[in-house]
Amino acid sequence: MIVRRLDEIMNGERDVRAANGNWESRRLILNDDAVGFSLHDTVIHAGGETLLWYKHHIEAVYCIEGEGEVETTADGKVYPISAGTVYLLNGNERHWLRARTTMRMVCVFNPPVTGREDHDADGAYRPGAEYRS
Ligand SMILES: CC(=O)NCC[C@H](N)C(=O)O
Structure with a gap:
């Protein structure tokens, strides 16, 4: 079993700040787990x-x-977000994410993010090298 705490992760290697300043991602579980x-x-x-x-x-x-919203660019649909909302990008949808107030999100990625990824020019993370047992 692995046990970690957010307060141990903050300001370390697993605490990633976007180059554009829009978000901070505290990575509790990564590919190497x-x-x-x-x-x-x-x-x-x-x-x-x-x-x-x-x-x-x-x-x-x-x-x-x-509170904020997510907009899928293919159809222009806007979905409000507040505490208790989950959205699942099960179709690799391109989208705008807008924060009206500071939002705290629990995010799960499959395949796992490998480390300190930040978005490329398209808003993607690189495919990565998923651990295989
Ligand atoms: C919600 C979202 O995609 N925000 C960007 C950061 C990403 N979730 C991450 O934690 O790396």
Whole structure:
């Protein structure tokens, strides 16, 4: 069994701040834990708007604090987000994420993120080298 605490992760290697300043991702479980997913406690800063397109990952995002919206670019649909909302990008949807207030999100990635990934110009993370047992 692995046990970690958020307060041990903060400000260390597993605490990743986006180059654009829009979010901070505290990576609780990563690829090298070899369980097939990664688990992040992510803070999206108020007022931020980010274009994301996880071409190589499925992401589930569960909001536990704050308010904002997600817009899928293919159809322009806008979905409000508040504490208790989960959205699942099960179709690699390109989307805008907007934070009206600071939002705290629990994010799960499959395949797992490997370390300190930040988004590329398209809003994706690189495919990575998933641990295989
Ligand atoms: C919700 C979302 O995708 N935010 C960007 C950061 C990402 N969730 C991460 O934790 O790496």
